Amino acid sequence: MLPETLLCLVNAALIQAATASLSLNAILSLNSQDIPSPPSFSLPAAQNLTITVAYCSSETVSTRFFVTNSTTVDDPGPDGGTDVYEITVNQGLGTFSAPFLDGGVLAIDGTLSDDFSFEIAASDSGPMHEVLATFPLLGDTTSNQALLFSPPFDPPIFIDPSYPNYTLPGPSLSSPLPPDSSPNFTLLIAPTSSQTLTSLPQTACMMASQTSSGNIANESLWLRDEDGWRTQWLMAGLSPQTNYTAYVIQDSQKLSGPMYFVTKSAVFACPLAAFLPYCPGVTYAIPLPPPDNSELSIYDSTNLPSTISDTLTTYFTNFTTTLTTQACGRDYYSPLQTCADCQRAYFRWLCSVSFPRCGEQSPSTTTTMSSSSIGTTASTGLPSPTSALQAQTTSSVPRNPTFSPLNMTYSVLMPCIETCQAADRACPNFLGFACPLARFNANQSYGVGYIDGAEPNQQGLGIPGQAQDQWGNVWCNFV
Numbered sequence: 001m002l003p004e005t006l007l008c009l010v011n012a013a014l015i016q017a018a019t020a021s022l023s024l025n026a027i028l029s030l031n032s033q034d035i036p037s038p039p040s041f042s043l044p045a046a047q048n049l050t051i052t053v054a055y056c057s058s059e060t061v062s063t064r065f066f067v068t069n070s071t072t073v074d075d076p077g078p079d080g081g082t083d084v085y086e087i088t089v090n091q092g093l094g095t096f097s098a099p100f101l102d103g104g105v106l107a108i109d110g111t112l113s114d115d116f117s118f119e120i121a122a123s124d125s126g127p128m129h130e131v132l133a134t135f136p137l138l139g140d141t142t143s144n145q146a147l148l149f150s151p152p153f154d155p156p157i158f159i160d161p162s163y164p165n166y167t168l169p170g171p172s173l174s175s176p177l178p179p180d181s182s183p184n185f186t187l188l189i190a191p192t193s194s195q196t197l198t199s200l201p202q203t204a205c206m207m208a209s210q211t212s213s214g215n216i217a218n219e220s221l222w223l224r225d226e227d228g229w230r231t232q233w234l235m236a237g238l239s240p241q242t243n244y245t246a247y248v249i250q251d252s253q254k255l256s257g258p259m260y261f262v263t264k265s266a267v268f269a270c271p272l273a274a275f276l277p278y279c280p281g282v283t284y285a286i287p288l289p290p291p292d293n294s295e296l297s298i299y300d301s302t303n304l305p306s307t308i309s310d311t312l313t314t315y316f317t318n319f320t321t322t323l324t325t326q327a328c329g330r331d332y333y334s335p336l337q338t339c340a341d342c343q344r345a346y347f348r349w350l351c352s353v354s355f356p357r358c359g360e361q362s363p364s365t366t367t368t369m370s371s372s373s374i375g376t377t378a379s380t381g382l383p384s385p386t387s388a389l390q391a392q393t394t395s396s397v398p399r400n401p402t403f404s405p406l407n408m409t410y411s412v413l414m415p416c417i418e419t420c421q422a423a424d425r426a427c428p429n430f431l432g433f434a435c436p437l438a439r440f441n442a443n444q445s446y447g448v449g450y451i452d453g454a455e456p457n458q459q460g461l462g463i464p465g466q467a468q469d470q471w472g473n474v475w476c477n478f479v
Contacts, residue, residue: 020036020040020041020042021041021042021044022041022042022043022044022106022120022121022122023044023122024044024046024122024123024124025121025122025123025124025125025128026121027119027120027121027128027129027253028041028119028120028121029056029117029118029119029205030117030118030119030120031112031116031117031118032112032113032114032116033114035108035112038075038107039107039108039109040075040076040105040106040107040108041105041106041107041120042103042104042105043067043069043100043103043104043105043106043122044100044103044122044124045100045101045102045103046099046100046101046122046124047099047101047124048097048098048099048124049069049097049098049099049100049104049122049123049124050095050096050097050122050123050124050126050127050128051067051087051095051096051097051106051120051121051122052093052094052095052096052119052120052121052122052123052127052128052129052130053065053087053089053093053094053095053118053119053120053129054092054093054094054118054119054120054121054129054201054203054204054205054206055089055092055093055116055117055118055201055203055205055206056117056118056119056201056203056205056206056209057115057116057117057118057201057206057209058199058200058201058206059113059115059116061110061112061113061116062110062111063108063109063110063111063112063116064078064086064108064109064110065086065087065089065094065106065107065108065109065120066078066084066085066086066087066106066107066109067084067085067087067096067098067104067105067106067107068081068083068084068085068104068105069083069098069099069100069101069102069103069104070082070083070084070104071102071103073105074105075105075107076105076106076107077107077109078109085098091201091202092200092201092202092203092206093129093130093131093201093202093203095127095129095130097127106120106122117205119203119205128253129203129204129253129254130253130254130255131202131254131255131256132151132250132254132255132256134151134152134256135151135256135257135259135470136148136149136150136151136187136246136247136248136256136257136259137149137150137151137224137230137259138246138259138261138468138472138474139232139272139274139283139284140272140283140284140285140357141238141261141262141263141264141285142263142264142268142270142271142272142285143238143240143241143263143264143265143266143267143268144236144237144238144239144240144263145217145234145235145236145238145263145272145297145298146189146214146233146234146235146238146244146261146263147232147233147234147235147272147274147283147284148187148189148232148233148235148246148261149222149224149230149231149232149233149283150183150185150187150230150231150232150248150250150256151230151248151250151256152224152225152227152228152229152230153182153183153228153229153230154179154182154228154229155226155227155228155229156223156226156228158226158340158344160338160340160341161328161329161340162329163328163329163330164329164330166324166328166329166330166339168320168323168324168328168339168340168343170313170316170317170320171278171312171313171316171317171347172277172278172280173277173278173313174277175222175223175275175277175301176223176277178221178223178229179221179229182221182229182231183250183251184250184251184252185231185248185249185250186208186248186249186252187212187216187231187233187235187246187247187248187249188207188208188210188212188246188247188248188249189212189213189214189235189244189245189246189247190210190211190212190213190244190245191213191239191242191243191244191245192243192244192245192260193242193243196210197210197245197247197258198245198258202255203255204249204250204252204253204254204255205252207247207249207255208249208252213237213238213244214235214236214237214238215235215236215237216233216234216235216236217234217235217236217296218232218233218234218296219231219232219233219234220232220275222274222275222280222283223280224280224281224283225280225281225479231248232274232283234272234274234296234298236297238263239263240263240264240265240266240268241262241263241264241265241266241362242262242263243260243261243262243472244260244261244262244263245257245258245259245260246258246259246260246261247259258470259470259472260470260471260472261472262362262472264285264360265360268285268358268360269290269406269408269410270285270286270287270288270358270406270410271285271286271288271289271290271291271297271298271299272284272285272286272297272298272299273285273286273298273299273300273304273355274298274299274300275298275300275301276300276301276304276309277301278309278312278313278316278347278351279312279347279351279354279355279479281348281351281352281479282351282355282479284355284357284358284477285357285358285359286299286355286356286357286358286403287356287358287392287398287403287406287410287412288305288403288404288406289404289406291303305402305404307402308354308400308402308403311402312350312351312354315350315354316347316350319343319346319350320343322431323339323342323343323346323427323428323431324339326339326428326430328340333428333429334428337425337426337427339428341426342423342426342427342428342431344426345422345423345425345426345427346423346426346427346433348419348422348423348479349415349419349420349422349423351479352415352416352419352477352478352479353399353400353415354400354402355400355479356398356399356400356403356412357412357413357415357477358410358411358412358413359387359389359411359412359413359474360389360411361387361389361411385450385473385475387413387447387473387474387475387476388413388414388416388443388446388447388448388450388475388476389411389412389413389414390411390412390414391409391410391411392406392409392410392411392412393409394406394407394408394409399412413447413474413476413477414443414445414446414447414476414477415446415447415476415477415478415479416446416447416450416451416467416475416476416477416478417435417436417438417442417446417447417448417476418450418451418452418478419478419479420435420436420446421435421452446476447467447475447476447477450466450467450475450476451466451467451476451478
C-alpha cells in the first residue's frame with residue numbers, strides 16, 4: 001500500500017488533470033457556455049494566493065463559489081468541510097486570500113443564465129479585481145464642461161538642495177515630463193438621476209461595458225500635486241445644473257468610485273483654467289471673460305493674459321531671492337522645516353490667492369451633493385455646511401488686481417485658510433509671513449474652519465482634513 005503522503009500527491013495530480021486550470025496572475029473571462037465539466041478549476045500554488053470573482057453583467061444569479069487549499073478535497077461545495085471556504089460576492093465582487101502551498105480547487109455551484117458573464121483570477125501579488133480606496137477627483141465644472149482626475153500614481157520625489165550649493169528652483173515655466181509608463185485609466189460618467197451605474201455590479205468589467213455621457217475634449221497626464229501624476233480629462237457636452245456620477249476604470253481590472261459632481265447653471269460665465277505649470281493645482285473656473293481662439297474654451301499657459309502670469313512669476317522669483325538670504329542648509333531655523341519646504345508652501349498659497357475660484361451655490365438635494373452646495377449630506381443625512389462663497393458685484397475690486405473686471409455678478413469660492421497657515425508654519429520668522437485670525441475677520445478673506453476646524457462657535461464647518469469630498473461638496477479652494 002502506498003504511503004499516505006504519496007496518495008495525497010497522486011490524488012492532487014488526478015484532480016488537476018480532471019479540471020481546467022486557472023493560470024497565476026491572469027484573468028479568465030467566462031460565461032455560461034465556457035464553464036467546464038465538472039465546473040471547477042485547479043488553482044496554482046502560492047505562499048499567499050488571492051482569488052477574485054467579478055460579475056461582468058447585471059443578470060441576477062444564485063451562483064456560489066467555493067475554494068479549497070486541501071489536496072484531499074476534489075469537489076468543494078456547499079456541504080462544506082474543514083478546508084472548504086465560500087467566496088462571498090458583494091456588489092458583484094468577491095475576494096478570498098489564503099496560503100495555497102500545494103495548489104487547490106475553485107468550484108462553481110448553481111446554475112448560470114445564458115446572459116451571465118464573469119471573470120475569475122488568482123494572483124500571488126494582491127487582488128487583480130478591486131474597488132480602489134482612492135476616489136476620482138473633481139477639478140471643477142462649468143455649465144457644460146468638467147475637469148476630472150484619476151486616482152494618483154507615481155508620486156514625485158522631492159530632492160532638497162544641500163549646503164553649500166543651496167539653490168532653490170524658480171517657477172516652472174514648462175510642464176514636467178510625464179513618466180515612461182502609467183496605468184491605463186478610463187473615465188465613465190452618467191446622470192445620477194438614472195441611478196444606472198450605482199445599481200450595477202461594482203466591478204471594472206461591468207462598468208467598461210457602459211456608455212459614458214458627454215465627450216472627452218482632452219485627455220492628458222498631469223502632475224497636479226505631491227500625491228502624484230493623474231490622468232486629467234476635460235469633459236464637454238454636459239448638461240447644465242445636472243448631477244453626474246463618475247467612475248474611473250484602471251487597467252480594465254480595478255474600479256475607483258463612485259464620485260459625484262454637478263455642472264453649473266446655464267448663466268455661469270467663468271471659464272476653466274488648467275495646464276499652468278507654475279500653478280499645477282489651478283484646475284478650476286476663474287473670473288475672466290471667455291478666452292479667444294481657444295480650441296478647448298479654457299485658459300492655459302498659452303492664452304492666459306501675460307499680466308497675470310508675469311506678475312505671478314515675479315512674485316515667485318522675488319520671494320525665493322528673499323528667502324535665500326537666510327543661510328539655508330547651514331543655519332537651520334527649524335528642526336522640521338527647510339527653505340525648500342517654505343518655498344513649496346508659499347507657492348501653493350500664492351497660486352490659491354492669485355487665481356480666484358468662481359463658485360455657485362447649488363440647489364439642495366437629498367441624494368448627491370454638488371460643488372459649493374448646501375443641503376443634506378447623502379452619506380450621513382445631516383445638514384451639510386455652507387461653502388465659503390463671497391458675492392462679487394460689478395463694482396467689486398478684483399481679489400487679484402491683475403484680473404480685469406468680469407463686468408457681471410458672480411461668486412468667489414475663497415481659499416482655505418489652512419493653505420496660508422501651512423506657509424506660515426513652514427517659513428522662517430524673518431519673512432514676516434502671517435495669516436489672519438479666525439476671531440478677527442479671517443472669514444472675509446479665507447474659508448475658515450473647513451479643514452482643521454475652528455472655534456466652537458464658528459459656523460460652516462466641513463469634514464476635518466478635507467476641502468471637498470466624493471459627494472461633490474466643495475467648501476473652500478485648496479490647490
